[in-house]
Amino acid sequence: MEPIISPPPDPTPYPLDHIVELASARGAGAAPALVLRDITLSHDALGERVDWLAGWLKRTVPESGARIASWAAKGELTCLLPLAAARAGLVHVPINPLLKRAQVAHILADSGAKMLIATASRIKTLDPGDTADGCFVIEEQAAMEAALEGRTTQGPSRADPDTLAAILYTSGSTGKPKGVMLSHANLWLGAVSVAHYLRLAPDDVTLAVLPLAFDYGQNQLLSTWYAGGSVVPLDFLFPRDVVKACARHGVTTLAAVPPLWVQLAETEWPQQSSATLRRLTNSGGALTRDLVTDLRSMFAKADLYPMYGLTEAFRSTYLDPSLVDDHPTSMGTAIPFAEILVLDDAGQIAGPGEEGELVHCGPLVAQGYWQDEARTAERFRPAPPQSRYGGMAVFSGDRVKRDNDGLLYFVGRRDAMIKSAGNRISPQEIEEAATATGLVAEAVAIGVPDARLGHAVHLVVRGTGDKAEDRRLVQELRKRLPNFMQPQQVHWRGTLPLNPNGKIDRTTLHRELLTESGR
Template identity: 35%
Template sequence: MRFEQFLIRNAAANGAKTALVTDRRRLGYAELDDLSTRLAAAFAENGVKRNDRVLVFMDNCWEAAAAIFAILKAGATFSPINASTKADKLAYIVADCEAAAILTQAKLMPVVAEALALAPGHAPFVASTAAPGGRIPDGAASFEECLTAAPAPVRHGGIDVDLGMLIYTSGSTGRPKGVMMTHRNIDAASESITTYLRNTPDDIILNVLPLAFDYGLYQLLMAIRLGATLVLEKSFAFPQAIFDRIRTERVTGFPLVPTMAAMILQMRDLEPGFLPSLRYLSNTAAALPPAHIARLRELFPGARLYSMYGLTECKRCTYLPPEELDRRPGSVGIAIPNTEAFVVDDEGNRVPPGVPGELVIRGPHVMQGYWRNDAATERMLRPGPNPWEKVLHTGDLFRTDEEGFLYFVGRKDDIIKTRGEKVAPKEVETVLHAHPGIAEAVVIGVPDPVLGAAIGALVVLSDPTLTEKDIIRHCSRHLEDFMVPKIVEFRTELPKTDTGKVSRRLAAETLEPAE
């Protein structure tokens, strides 16, 4: 069924139950349902139609959650955009998906205005929350006034094979690609994940990850699917405040990324069992080191720890049952329910245990493809074992043990995972090369115990007066914060292959690790 039906159904069954907790507002299921219905009506009145794409350019707030379900109720496709996205990238996305509307916040309106100026010919409806004092930014309608629309359901005629979500992810070319997910894809992924996590309507899940990051987004989708409660925080910058929130709200589920785990394990004043309400912890984005797994289990003795692997193109691929942690702490487990995962060689033949190869995923949660990018789609979605299906070639190298448990070996492409985000080196290099004082640059990932990988840059200068701070400041003006290099080293020339092409592998061998 279409995914908004989960909200409608749970609002009818238990409308008074808390659906969402934020720093500014608590929303019950009936209230969230009503607000999203009103927003959907306002979108329709402003030209949003079935299958239109609508950008949600907000941080973690109740308005973003209401907007996502409103877009679905309007029959449209939502696209969550990281609040740190810069104008040139936002302009590319607006033009690429021909966005019919943008929902944003007053503090982000300058970025929206600049992006629209960079995307001539595109004039989406823009609704913004009010600035302090109640002023609505120029060029935007009032998000608050949209909530006053008559609560009449929009009759759009959509079905579950319509696109529900278009989520942009970095690609090896440096241009983000729009991953197309239908309502049926989202339904299948959320059902599978909530099954192995053993989620119930009694769960209270705390999420600090951006809703623009699919791991964070699915915490909202999974909670609404179940009729559970989501506690939505903006970041993990102040861990003690998050711990206080967990205690106050009696949180049962806490999704992590390795950066957060490293921060927790660096804290010296935490006693085992200090968060007794937690039933489970989960980790994805990058594998946790076995030593971190062991220490987390000591610190949270009453919680089950799920080590997982996934990618935006299918949301989740594998999970390690917690009872297997002692036997295989380095494994990312087995295929999630209703999924098949197997390893193949370059010819597409399945390989025996212990032999590295590319991981392939079959299942109803596999994407439909990349938005208007047939070439990239064909590289990732290839004919499967049955004539009617396509399977997902992940581009990541894995091996299995004799019992079929999977182990991550490495990446076939150059994408860097840092702080749980994917970064295309080409995108950072493009910004570096735009500086008039930089002649050449190559960007690589450097192993880092906290970030997973730090963004490192080797740079050849044409202006010898430039400093490391100058380059980082330049990158900060044009890139999201997680994409800004943490390490900059100067070279007189970059390592190259015999054909004269800059070699990332050789560059990685010469760059000093992060401290």
């Protein structure tokens, strides 16, 4: 079936929940909207259940604009909530199911969540003071049952598209996770943009392997449904689970981050698993030349879309598949609705081959950080005068270059953020967890280049470092941090180097670790 999204996409934003009505019209007679282990929903049934869930949410949390959090693996409720919360006039706060109690408690407190929907096992890990006063806590299954029993008709939202629809928490280079505020318009136009440049169609089947708490992961749902296609959510343990699911469901669209692509490239793909794939998409880190070569060889009939994005502006660039073979390391050009400027240190447009900061302008720019004016002012600033959109812009802190053909290339990150296995990790979160154990006096988390992860987390600590203490520290960190934040190696030091300002010299430590690893 030919894609129904024809350029140029409609730039008019709508309330986010209107996607279900559009999906019902476009997906009529095509693939189902949502395929779960125990239930398959048509597009009409999807819209009906979104409406029922929205009705229950509105009855339970009547305050317009209240935040409701979800902390669960992929399932019917977590897939429906982004649209149901928007329809109920509420703000959805999805929490990564890999996070543990400390991170979750911060998100609940910072967002002021009025409701937490989570699995029973996760609820049991919380302490009484981890939820704000008046926060209604309910198990995932109980919430869905209540919505289906009540079957209250809510009807499509009439929200102003600029109204806040979601807060996605992402780690910063310092401090605890910060909440990126996304409007109905941000999410709607993100879905339109991706459906357009990926040329999604009603007969497309997307295997949703990415966490739904990430903008990249959530857009798997929204862009596919906008096009009238089908989504198959999958929480997998092994790469072969992905391969089997592709064969079982006739998957056409597979999105992943570089470490997963490395694993998938090392896995055997029977012909029935790869035959239906039309497109592969990558974000969360750059693909290497070798990996691009492997993927193009293994999936010769599928288009490969390298992409670059940041939660503060959803996504900025993509590389057209026709250019991948000749420009395998390029970030490409701006996606629809995005304007990408490269500014030199003087604030002027950088010339071809000149390094500068990537600045994202246009309607995909988020509304700032929730209740954090200081950090909002650092990243969100008035668009440069060269911008045709104007308004607010996101100054990414990432250094890029643009070649003579207008293609962008990533140079490096300005801040100390660690990007491992597609996750943005705050070094300070790891450091605070280490010092909180009482086993070390000081701690510094550093990302060391790693072929599989992009960057591996290394932790440098000040202490005695005997074997018993090392084991205790590792055990404590496993209790306090999610798996993707666990240090691959702990380095014990008697003293840590200081810079002229008396602060720990991270640059020297980073250089030492590179030397020790032979880089």
